[in-house]
Amino acid sequence: MSDSTTSLKREPAKVLDPAEFIKANLRLAPVPALPEIRLYQAHPGSGLRRLLEPDDGDQGGAEPQPPYWAYAWAGGAVLARYVLDRPSIVAGKRVLDLGAGSGLVGIAAAKAGARAVIAAEIDRNGVAGLRLNAEANGIAIEIRDEDVTGGPPPAVDLVLAGDVFYAQDVGQRMMPFLDRCLTAGIDVLVGDPGRAWLPRPRLCLLGEYQVPDVGGNGGGEPKPSAVFALVAEPG
Template sequence: MIDPTPEGRRAFVLENTRPQAPPHTPELVLRLADEITPIWRMTEEALEQIGLPPPFWAFAWAGGQALARYVLDHPEIVAGKAVVDFASGSGIVAIAAARAGAARVLAADVDPFCGAALAVNAEANGVACDFTGDDLLDAPPPAWADVILAGDICYEKPLADRVMAWLGQARAAGKTVLIGDPGRSYFPREGLTKLAEYQVPTTRELEDMEVKKTAVWTLP
Protein backbone atom coordinates (compact mmCIF):
# COMPACT_ATOMS: atom_id res chain seq x y z
CA MET A 1 0.00 0.00 0.00
CA ILE A 2 1.30 3.44 -0.89
CA ASP A 3 1.67 6.40 1.40
CA PRO A 4 -1.83 8.03 1.21
CA THR A 5 -0.42 11.53 1.66
CA PRO A 6 -0.15 13.95 -1.30
CA GLU A 7 3.59 13.25 -1.32
CA GLY A 8 2.97 9.50 -1.55
CA ARG A 9 0.53 9.89 -4.42
CA ARG A 10 2.92 12.24 -6.19
CA ALA A 11 5.67 9.63 -5.90
CA PHE A 12 3.31 6.98 -7.32
CA VAL A 13 2.52 9.21 -10.31
CA LEU A 14 6.17 9.92 -10.99
CA GLU A 15 7.20 6.27 -10.66
CA ASN A 16 4.51 4.91 -13.00
CA THR A 17 4.35 7.47 -15.80
CA ARG A 18 6.73 9.30 -18.11
CA PRO A 19 6.66 12.80 -19.68
CA GLN A 20 4.83 12.79 -23.00
CA ALA A 21 3.34 15.35 -25.37
CA PRO A 22 -0.26 14.42 -26.20
CA PRO A 23 -0.48 14.18 -30.00
CA HIS A 24 -3.29 16.73 -30.36
CA THR A 25 -1.75 19.24 -27.93
CA PRO A 26 2.00 18.90 -28.58
CA GLU A 27 2.74 22.17 -26.77
CA LEU A 28 1.76 20.53 -23.48
CA VAL A 29 3.73 17.93 -21.52
CA LEU A 30 1.97 15.45 -19.24
CA ARG A 31 3.07 12.51 -17.11
CA LEU A 32 1.24 9.63 -18.80
CA ALA A 33 1.29 5.84 -18.71
CA ASP A 34 1.90 3.74 -21.81
CA GLU A 35 -0.44 0.86 -20.99
CA ILE A 36 -3.69 0.90 -19.06
CA THR A 37 -3.79 -2.59 -17.54
CA PRO A 38 -0.51 -2.52 -15.56
CA ILE A 39 -1.11 0.87 -13.94
CA TRP A 40 -4.75 -0.05 -13.27
CA ARG A 41 -3.60 -3.14 -11.37
CA MET A 42 -0.91 -1.18 -9.54
CA THR A 43 -3.49 1.40 -8.48
CA GLU A 44 -5.75 -1.31 -7.07
CA GLU A 45 -2.83 -2.90 -5.25
CA ALA A 46 -1.61 0.45 -3.95
CA LEU A 47 -5.02 1.30 -2.52
CA GLU A 48 -5.78 -2.31 -1.57
CA GLN A 49 -9.08 -2.12 -3.43
CA ILE A 50 -10.30 -4.35 -6.25
CA GLY A 51 -12.75 -3.12 -8.88
CA LEU A 52 -11.63 0.49 -9.00
CA PRO A 53 -12.47 2.58 -12.09
CA PRO A 54 -9.65 2.96 -14.63
CA PRO A 55 -6.91 5.48 -13.75
CA PHE A 56 -8.24 8.18 -16.06
CA TRP A 57 -5.57 10.57 -14.77
CA ALA A 58 -2.80 8.51 -16.41
CA PHE A 59 -3.94 9.07 -20.00
CA ALA A 60 -4.83 11.89 -22.39
CA TRP A 61 -8.28 10.83 -23.57
CA ALA A 62 -9.66 11.97 -26.91
CA GLY A 63 -12.37 14.26 -25.50
CA GLY A 64 -9.92 16.02 -23.22
CA GLN A 65 -7.38 16.46 -25.99
CA ALA A 66 -9.99 17.97 -28.29
CA LEU A 67 -11.31 20.32 -25.62
CA ALA A 68 -7.79 21.38 -24.65
CA ARG A 69 -6.97 22.03 -28.32
CA TYR A 70 -10.08 24.17 -28.72
CA VAL A 71 -9.29 26.23 -25.62
CA LEU A 72 -5.69 26.78 -26.71
CA ASP A 73 -6.85 27.87 -30.19
CA HIS A 74 -9.63 30.11 -28.81
CA PRO A 75 -8.12 31.67 -25.66
CA GLU A 76 -10.76 34.39 -25.58
CA ILE A 77 -13.20 31.82 -24.18
CA VAL A 78 -11.30 31.60 -20.90
CA ALA A 79 -8.90 34.55 -20.82
CA GLY A 80 -9.36 36.56 -17.63
CA LYS A 81 -12.18 34.30 -16.47
CA ALA A 82 -12.80 31.81 -13.68
CA VAL A 83 -12.85 28.26 -15.04
CA VAL A 84 -13.86 24.84 -13.69
CA ASP A 85 -12.48 21.70 -15.33
CA PHE A 86 -14.94 18.98 -14.34
CA ALA A 87 -13.66 15.38 -14.14
CA SER A 88 -10.19 16.70 -14.76
CA GLY A 89 -8.22 13.45 -14.95
CA SER A 90 -4.67 14.29 -15.99
CA GLY A 91 -5.50 17.99 -15.88
CA ILE A 92 -4.96 18.51 -19.61
CA VAL A 93 -8.00 20.79 -20.00
CA ALA A 94 -7.30 22.74 -16.81
CA ILE A 95 -3.70 23.28 -17.90
CA ALA A 96 -4.81 24.41 -21.35
CA ALA A 97 -7.18 26.93 -19.75
CA ALA A 98 -4.40 28.26 -17.54
CA ARG A 99 -2.07 28.52 -20.52
CA ALA A 100 -4.80 30.39 -22.41
CA GLY A 101 -4.93 33.07 -19.71
CA ALA A 102 -7.72 32.05 -17.33
CA ALA A 103 -7.69 34.13 -14.15
CA ARG A 104 -8.47 31.08 -12.00
CA VAL A 105 -8.72 27.39 -12.79
CA LEU A 106 -10.25 24.78 -10.51
CA ALA A 107 -9.75 21.17 -11.55
CA ALA A 108 -12.25 18.78 -9.95
CA ASP A 109 -12.07 15.01 -9.81
CA VAL A 110 -13.09 12.40 -7.24
CA ASP A 111 -10.11 10.13 -8.00
CA PRO A 112 -7.58 10.74 -5.19
CA PHE A 113 -4.64 10.43 -7.61
CA CYS A 114 -5.87 13.26 -9.84
CA GLY A 115 -4.72 15.96 -7.45
CA ALA A 116 -1.18 14.58 -7.54
CA ALA A 117 -1.25 14.16 -11.32
CA LEU A 118 -2.53 17.70 -11.78
CA ALA A 119 0.15 19.14 -9.51
CA VAL A 120 2.93 17.35 -11.40
CA ASN A 121 1.53 18.24 -14.82
CA ALA A 122 0.77 21.87 -14.01
CA GLU A 123 4.30 22.30 -12.70
CA ALA A 124 5.73 20.77 -15.88
CA ASN A 125 3.79 23.30 -17.97
CA GLY A 126 4.59 26.32 -15.82
CA VAL A 127 1.03 27.05 -14.70
CA ALA A 128 -0.93 26.96 -11.46
CA CYS A 129 -4.32 25.28 -11.00
CA ASP A 130 -6.39 24.66 -7.89
CA PHE A 131 -7.77 21.18 -7.20
CA THR A 132 -10.74 19.73 -5.34
CA GLY A 133 -11.60 16.10 -4.74
CA ASP A 134 -15.20 16.96 -3.86
CA ASP A 135 -17.99 15.66 -6.08
CA LEU A 136 -19.26 18.90 -7.61
CA LEU A 137 -22.47 17.16 -8.67
CA ASP A 138 -23.58 17.15 -5.03
CA ALA A 139 -24.12 20.93 -5.13
CA PRO A 140 -25.18 23.57 -7.66
CA PRO A 141 -22.49 24.70 -10.12
CA PRO A 142 -20.07 27.14 -8.43
CA ALA A 143 -21.49 30.65 -8.50
CA TRP A 144 -18.06 32.17 -9.02
CA ALA A 145 -17.29 30.21 -12.20
CA ASP A 146 -17.64 31.86 -15.62
CA VAL A 147 -16.77 28.81 -17.72
CA ILE A 148 -17.20 25.08 -17.11
CA LEU A 149 -15.24 22.61 -19.22
CA ALA A 150 -15.88 18.86 -19.29
CA GLY A 151 -14.16 16.20 -21.37
CA ASP A 152 -15.05 12.51 -21.72
CA ILE A 153 -17.89 12.51 -19.22
CA CYS A 154 -20.45 10.28 -20.93
CA TYR A 155 -18.96 6.80 -20.66
CA GLU A 156 -21.59 5.63 -18.13
CA LYS A 157 -25.31 6.39 -18.37
CA PRO A 158 -26.01 7.33 -14.71
CA LEU A 159 -23.01 9.66 -14.64
CA ALA A 160 -23.84 11.14 -18.05
CA ASP A 161 -27.39 11.92 -16.95
CA ARG A 162 -26.22 13.60 -13.73
CA VAL A 163 -23.47 15.59 -15.41
CA MET A 164 -25.62 16.83 -18.27
CA ALA A 165 -28.32 17.95 -15.83
CA TRP A 166 -25.68 19.77 -13.75
CA LEU A 167 -24.19 21.41 -16.84
CA GLY A 168 -27.68 22.47 -17.85
CA GLN A 169 -28.03 24.23 -14.51
CA ALA A 170 -24.73 25.98 -15.14
CA ARG A 171 -25.83 27.18 -18.57
CA ALA A 172 -29.16 28.38 -17.16
CA ALA A 173 -27.16 30.43 -14.64
CA GLY A 174 -25.38 32.18 -17.50
CA LYS A 175 -22.13 30.21 -17.56
CA THR A 176 -20.34 29.11 -20.71
CA VAL A 177 -20.28 25.32 -20.96
CA LEU A 178 -17.99 23.38 -23.32
CA ILE A 179 -17.88 19.59 -23.64
CA GLY A 180 -15.33 17.41 -25.44
CA ASP A 181 -16.63 14.02 -26.54
CA PRO A 182 -15.55 11.37 -29.07
CA GLY A 183 -19.00 9.90 -29.56
CA ARG A 184 -19.38 8.03 -26.28
CA SER A 185 -22.44 5.81 -26.06
CA TYR A 186 -24.33 8.03 -23.63
CA PHE A 187 -23.49 11.42 -25.07
CA PRO A 188 -26.74 13.31 -25.82
CA ARG A 189 -26.26 15.17 -29.09
CA GLU A 190 -29.69 16.80 -29.01
CA GLY A 191 -29.85 20.28 -27.58
CA LEU A 192 -26.15 20.94 -28.15
CA THR A 193 -24.24 23.01 -30.68
CA LYS A 194 -21.08 21.62 -32.26
CA LEU A 195 -18.21 24.11 -32.24
CA ALA A 196 -15.42 22.05 -33.77
CA GLU A 197 -14.51 18.55 -34.88
CA TYR A 198 -11.06 16.97 -34.81
CA GLN A 199 -9.34 13.75 -35.75
CA VAL A 200 -7.56 12.96 -32.50
CA PRO A 201 -4.72 10.41 -32.53
CA THR A 202 -5.10 7.86 -29.77
CA THR A 203 -4.23 4.19 -29.27
CA ARG A 204 -6.09 0.91 -29.27
CA GLU A 205 -4.96 0.63 -25.68
CA LEU A 206 -7.64 3.24 -24.89
CA GLU A 207 -10.06 3.32 -27.81
CA ASP A 208 -11.45 1.11 -30.58
CA MET A 209 -9.40 2.90 -33.25
CA GLU A 210 -6.10 4.75 -33.54
CA VAL A 211 -7.66 8.03 -34.69
CA LYS A 212 -10.89 9.11 -33.01
CA LYS A 213 -13.30 11.64 -34.48
CA THR A 214 -13.94 13.95 -31.56
CA ALA A 215 -16.05 17.09 -31.25
CA VAL A 216 -16.32 20.07 -28.95
CA TRP A 217 -19.88 21.06 -28.09
CA THR A 218 -21.57 23.86 -26.20
CA LEU A 219 -24.92 24.28 -24.52
CA PRO A 220 -26.56 27.16 -26.41
Protein backbone atom coordinates in the same frame (compact mmCIF):
# COMPACT_ATOMS: atom_id res chain seq x y z
CA MET B 1 3.99 -18.82 19.45
CA SER B 2 6.41 -20.86 17.37
CA ASP B 3 8.79 -19.41 14.82
CA SER B 4 6.97 -21.32 12.06
CA THR B 5 3.65 -19.73 13.07
CA THR B 6 5.22 -16.31 13.24
CA SER B 7 6.64 -16.72 9.76
CA LEU B 8 3.12 -17.24 8.40
CA LYS B 9 1.88 -13.89 9.65
CA ARG B 10 1.20 -11.49 6.82
CA GLU B 11 3.17 -8.31 6.70
CA PRO B 12 1.01 -5.20 6.29
CA ALA B 13 0.77 -4.17 2.64
CA LYS B 14 2.98 -1.23 1.84
CA VAL B 15 1.00 1.87 0.99
CA LEU B 16 2.30 3.45 -2.19
CA ASP B 17 2.61 7.19 -2.40
CA PRO B 18 0.70 8.14 -5.59
CA ALA B 19 2.94 11.09 -6.50
CA GLU B 20 6.15 9.12 -6.06
CA PHE B 21 4.72 6.17 -8.00
CA ILE B 22 3.63 8.41 -10.88
CA LYS B 23 7.01 10.11 -11.13
CA ALA B 24 8.81 6.76 -11.06
CA ASN B 25 6.57 4.75 -13.39
CA LEU B 26 4.76 7.05 -15.82
CA ARG B 27 6.39 9.00 -18.65
CA LEU B 28 6.32 12.78 -18.73
CA ALA B 29 5.85 13.47 -22.43
CA PRO B 30 4.01 15.77 -24.85
CA VAL B 31 0.39 14.84 -25.52
CA PRO B 32 -0.40 13.62 -29.05
CA ALA B 33 -1.97 16.53 -30.99
CA LEU B 34 -1.04 18.86 -28.11
CA PRO B 35 2.74 19.34 -28.15
CA GLU B 36 2.37 22.45 -25.97
CA ILE B 37 1.37 20.30 -22.98
CA ARG B 38 3.31 17.53 -21.22
CA LEU B 39 1.59 14.98 -19.01
CA TYR B 40 2.62 11.97 -16.94
CA GLN B 41 1.19 9.22 -19.16
CA ALA B 42 0.81 5.46 -18.69
CA HIS B 43 2.65 2.97 -20.89
CA PRO B 44 2.70 -0.87 -21.01
CA GLY B 45 5.37 -1.07 -18.30
CA SER B 46 3.75 1.34 -15.85
CA GLY B 47 2.32 -1.33 -13.54
CA LEU B 48 -0.66 0.86 -12.69
CA ARG B 49 -2.47 -2.01 -10.98
CA ARG B 50 -0.08 -1.65 -8.05
CA LEU B 51 -1.43 1.86 -7.56
CA LEU B 52 -5.05 0.76 -7.95
CA GLU B 53 -4.95 -1.72 -5.08
CA PRO B 54 -3.59 0.01 -1.99
CA ASP B 55 -4.47 -2.10 1.05
CA ASP B 56 -4.81 0.93 3.32
CA GLY B 57 -8.50 0.80 4.19
CA ASP B 58 -9.44 4.25 2.94
CA GLN B 59 -11.39 3.00 -0.01
CA GLY B 60 -14.17 2.02 2.40
CA GLY B 61 -14.61 -1.28 0.58
CA ALA B 62 -15.39 0.48 -2.70
CA GLU B 63 -13.92 -0.66 -5.97
CA PRO B 64 -10.84 1.39 -6.89
CA GLN B 65 -11.28 3.95 -9.64
CA PRO B 66 -9.89 2.96 -13.06
CA PRO B 67 -6.88 5.14 -13.94
CA TYR B 68 -8.67 7.41 -16.42
CA TRP B 69 -6.31 10.20 -15.38
CA ALA B 70 -3.27 8.37 -16.77
CA TYR B 71 -4.37 8.66 -20.40
CA ALA B 72 -5.31 11.41 -22.84
CA TRP B 73 -8.95 10.84 -23.77
CA ALA B 74 -10.18 12.20 -27.09
CA GLY B 75 -12.86 14.40 -25.51
CA GLY B 76 -10.32 16.15 -23.32
CA ALA B 77 -7.75 16.35 -26.11
CA VAL B 78 -10.15 17.94 -28.60
CA LEU B 79 -11.39 20.43 -26.02
CA ALA B 80 -7.85 21.37 -25.01
CA ARG B 81 -6.83 21.80 -28.66
CA TYR B 82 -9.88 23.98 -29.32
CA VAL B 83 -9.13 26.23 -26.33
CA LEU B 84 -5.45 26.61 -27.22
CA ASP B 85 -6.37 27.54 -30.79
CA ARG B 86 -9.02 30.05 -29.64
CA PRO B 87 -7.66 31.60 -26.42
CA SER B 88 -10.32 34.32 -26.41
CA ILE B 89 -12.80 31.65 -25.26
CA VAL B 90 -11.15 31.48 -21.84
CA ALA B 91 -9.05 34.66 -21.62
CA GLY B 92 -9.73 36.49 -18.37
CA LYS B 93 -12.41 33.99 -17.30
CA ARG B 94 -12.83 31.73 -14.29
CA VAL B 95 -12.97 28.17 -15.63
CA LEU B 96 -14.04 24.81 -14.20
CA ASP B 97 -12.41 21.69 -15.66
CA LEU B 98 -15.11 19.13 -14.81
CA GLY B 99 -14.02 15.52 -14.30
CA ALA B 100 -10.52 16.80 -14.86
CA GLY B 101 -8.62 13.51 -14.89
CA SER B 102 -5.06 14.38 -15.92
CA GLY B 103 -5.89 18.09 -15.88
CA LEU B 104 -5.26 18.39 -19.62
CA VAL B 105 -8.20 20.71 -20.29
CA GLY B 106 -7.58 22.92 -17.27
CA ILE B 107 -3.89 23.21 -18.14
CA ALA B 108 -4.84 24.25 -21.69
CA ALA B 109 -7.24 26.86 -20.30
CA ALA B 110 -4.57 28.28 -18.00
CA LYS B 111 -2.05 28.40 -20.85
CA ALA B 112 -4.64 30.18 -23.01
CA GLY B 113 -5.06 32.96 -20.44
CA ALA B 114 -7.85 31.93 -18.08
CA ARG B 115 -7.93 34.13 -14.97
CA ALA B 116 -8.39 31.14 -12.69
CA VAL B 117 -8.87 27.41 -13.19
CA ILE B 118 -10.61 24.96 -10.87
CA ALA B 119 -10.07 21.27 -11.64
CA ALA B 120 -12.61 18.86 -10.12
CA GLU B 121 -11.43 15.26 -9.77
CA ILE B 122 -12.60 12.57 -7.32
CA ASP B 123 -9.88 9.92 -7.84
CA ARG B 124 -7.16 10.44 -5.21
CA ASN B 125 -4.51 9.05 -7.56
CA GLY B 126 -5.84 11.33 -10.28
CA VAL B 127 -5.53 14.30 -7.94
CA ALA B 128 -1.86 13.44 -7.39
CA GLY B 129 -1.29 13.11 -11.14
CA LEU B 130 -3.17 16.33 -11.83
CA ARG B 131 -1.02 18.23 -9.35
CA LEU B 132 2.18 16.86 -10.90
CA ASN B 133 0.96 17.66 -14.41
CA ALA B 134 0.14 21.24 -13.46
CA GLU B 135 3.60 21.66 -11.93
CA ALA B 136 5.28 20.13 -14.99
CA ASN B 137 3.58 22.74 -17.17
CA GLY B 138 4.23 25.66 -14.83
CA ILE B 139 0.51 26.15 -14.26
CA ALA B 140 -1.38 27.11 -11.09
CA ILE B 141 -4.68 25.24 -10.71
CA GLU B 142 -7.07 24.99 -7.78
CA ILE B 143 -7.90 21.31 -7.28
CA ARG B 144 -11.26 20.21 -5.84
CA ASP B 145 -10.93 16.58 -4.77
CA GLU B 146 -14.69 16.08 -4.42
CA ASP B 147 -17.78 15.43 -6.51
CA VAL B 148 -18.93 18.96 -7.31
CA THR B 149 -21.93 17.75 -9.33
CA GLY B 150 -24.10 17.28 -6.25
CA GLY B 151 -24.17 20.95 -5.28
CA PRO B 152 -24.48 24.41 -6.78
CA PRO B 153 -22.03 25.47 -9.46
CA PRO B 154 -18.82 27.11 -8.24
CA ALA B 155 -18.20 30.77 -9.01
CA VAL B 156 -16.97 30.38 -12.58
CA ASP B 157 -17.78 31.83 -15.99
CA LEU B 158 -17.22 28.70 -18.07
CA VAL B 159 -17.37 24.92 -17.58
CA LEU B 160 -15.19 22.72 -19.78
CA ALA B 161 -16.44 19.12 -19.80
CA GLY B 162 -14.10 16.75 -21.64
CA ASP B 163 -15.35 13.18 -22.16
CA VAL B 164 -17.92 13.12 -19.35
CA PHE B 165 -20.47 11.01 -21.26
CA TYR B 166 -18.52 7.75 -21.52
CA ALA B 167 -21.06 5.86 -19.35
CA GLN B 168 -24.79 6.21 -18.79
CA ASP B 169 -24.63 6.68 -15.02
CA VAL B 170 -21.89 9.29 -15.32
CA GLY B 171 -23.82 11.25 -17.95
CA GLN B 172 -27.00 11.11 -15.89
CA ARG B 173 -25.12 12.55 -12.92
CA MET B 174 -23.53 15.30 -15.00
CA MET B 175 -26.60 16.66 -16.78
CA PRO B 176 -28.50 18.12 -13.78
CA PHE B 177 -25.32 19.88 -12.68
CA LEU B 178 -24.63 21.22 -16.16
CA ASP B 179 -28.23 22.44 -16.38
CA ARG B 180 -27.76 24.28 -13.09
CA CYS B 181 -24.67 25.88 -14.58
CA LEU B 182 -26.63 27.09 -17.61
CA THR B 183 -29.39 28.44 -15.36
CA ALA B 184 -26.74 30.36 -13.39
CA GLY B 185 -25.50 31.97 -16.62
CA ILE B 186 -22.38 29.79 -16.90
CA ASP B 187 -21.44 28.66 -20.40
CA VAL B 188 -20.71 24.96 -20.91
CA LEU B 189 -18.45 23.48 -23.60
CA VAL B 190 -18.30 19.72 -24.16
CA GLY B 191 -15.52 17.77 -25.87
CA ASP B 192 -16.41 14.29 -27.11
CA PRO B 193 -15.52 11.80 -29.87
CA GLY B 194 -19.14 10.61 -30.11
CA ARG B 195 -19.67 8.38 -27.09
CA ALA B 196 -22.94 6.47 -26.82
CA TRP B 197 -24.39 8.62 -24.03
CA LEU B 198 -23.67 12.02 -25.57
CA PRO B 199 -26.84 14.21 -25.24
CA ARG B 200 -26.86 15.12 -28.93
CA PRO B 201 -30.18 17.04 -29.01
CA ARG B 202 -28.74 19.50 -26.47
CA LEU B 203 -25.50 20.21 -28.32
CA CYS B 204 -24.44 22.82 -30.86
CA LEU B 205 -21.35 21.88 -32.88
CA LEU B 206 -18.51 24.42 -32.62
CA GLY B 207 -15.53 22.63 -34.15
CA GLU B 208 -13.94 19.31 -35.06
CA TYR B 209 -10.42 17.89 -34.87
CA GLN B 210 -8.69 14.59 -35.51
CA VAL B 211 -7.15 13.44 -32.21
CA PRO B 212 -6.07 10.04 -30.83
CA ASP B 213 -8.37 8.42 -28.26
CA VAL B 214 -5.76 6.78 -26.08
CA GLY B 215 -7.88 6.72 -22.90
CA GLY B 216 -10.90 5.30 -24.69
CA ASN B 217 -8.86 2.33 -25.96
CA GLY B 218 -8.96 3.79 -29.45
CA GLY B 219 -5.20 3.48 -29.79
CA GLY B 220 -2.90 6.04 -31.31
CA GLU B 221 -4.75 6.58 -34.58
CA PRO B 222 -6.45 9.99 -34.85
CA LYS B 223 -10.24 9.93 -35.03
CA PRO B 224 -12.85 12.65 -35.47
CA SER B 225 -13.74 14.39 -32.22
CA ALA B 226 -15.79 17.50 -31.64
CA VAL B 227 -16.41 20.46 -29.36
CA PHE B 228 -19.99 21.47 -28.62
CA ALA B 229 -21.82 24.18 -26.73
CA LEU B 230 -24.44 22.78 -24.37
CA VAL B 231 -27.74 24.58 -24.87
CA ALA B 232 -30.65 24.93 -22.48
CA GLU B 233 -33.56 22.55 -22.79
CA PRO B 234 -36.37 24.10 -24.87
CA GLY B 235 -39.29 25.47 -22.91
